[in-house]
Amino acid sequence: MTRSAVTVSLVPEARGGPFVFWDDLAAACQRAGELGFDAVEIFAPGPDAVDRDELRRLLDRHGLRVAAVGTGAGMVKHGLSLTSPDAAQREQALQFVRRMIEFGGAFQAPAIIGSMQGRWGGPLDRPAALDLLRSALDDLGAHAERHGVPLIYEPLNRYETNLVTTVEAGVGLLESLATGNVRLLADLFHMNIEEADLAAAIRGGGAWIGHVHFVDSNRRAAGMGHLDFAPLAAALREINYGGYLSAEALPLPDPESAARQTIQSYRHFFGRTAPS
Ligand code: LER
Ligand code: MN
Secondary structure, X not given: OXXXXXXXXXXHHHOOOOOOEEOOHHHHHHHHHHHOOOEEEEEOOOOOOXXXXXXXXXXXXXXXXXEEEEOOHHHHOOOOOOOOOOHHHHHHHHHHHHHHHHHHHOOOOOEEEOHHHOOOEOOEOHHHHHHHHHHHHHHHHHHHHHOOOOEEEOOOOOOOOOOOOOHXXXXXXXXXXXXXXXXXXXXXXXXXXXXXXXHHHHHHHHHHEEEEEOOOOOOOOOOOOOOOHHHHHHHHHHOOOOOEEEEOOOOOOOHHHHHHHHHHHXXXXXXXXXXX
């Protein structure tokens, strides 16, 4: 059975980005709980930005879990990348993600490597950058394992990375790792740009898919764009997907409407009475 989640960003530098709730973790948890979400996905400025005891209280009070923690603040706040040509920068990026893994791990939540994967160019050609990415994922995957969580790696669309842009290429990358503890994030927005057939890509990803960003073609809440969710839900059922469908969506026309639309679509396509 899948579970629902909604994003909350606590990163002012990410303003304009695809997060439903903003700035106020307590208010986001309250509303997520009231609307019936199972979890929140947290985009935090850093590993110490959220008071862990306070978060634990909020989760308990509103019957929520943490679905995942984003690591993109390492990029948007600190300009870090796991494939930077500069070795000192790469080490800082690794340190940042290791500590985000520890933060998430305290809540049994995996960390997501999305924009922190960077891109190739300048002094680094594609094979060299992919080698750096592999070595980072091996290091971080093993670190996540020590904290009892998988690591989630996200292919992005061509405007955000030039390393890995499809589920198939993502599977190829993960198969080449020494660690077996990294799973793919299928972000339906990125997939809508890059995949020829989203449902086929999901079937091809199979058991490698460990997290889903549940969002429409225009990055608005599921149901506010032109994606056909029925075949995607069928493909996810076919691969026995049992993870989160997490709304990484723009807060349009406002956070409340985006959250409501998401949970309504989630219930329609993934609820117990979902069409089979
Ligand atoms: C970025 O476009 C994205 O989809 C995030 O989940 C990764 O940082
Ligand atoms: Mn995403």
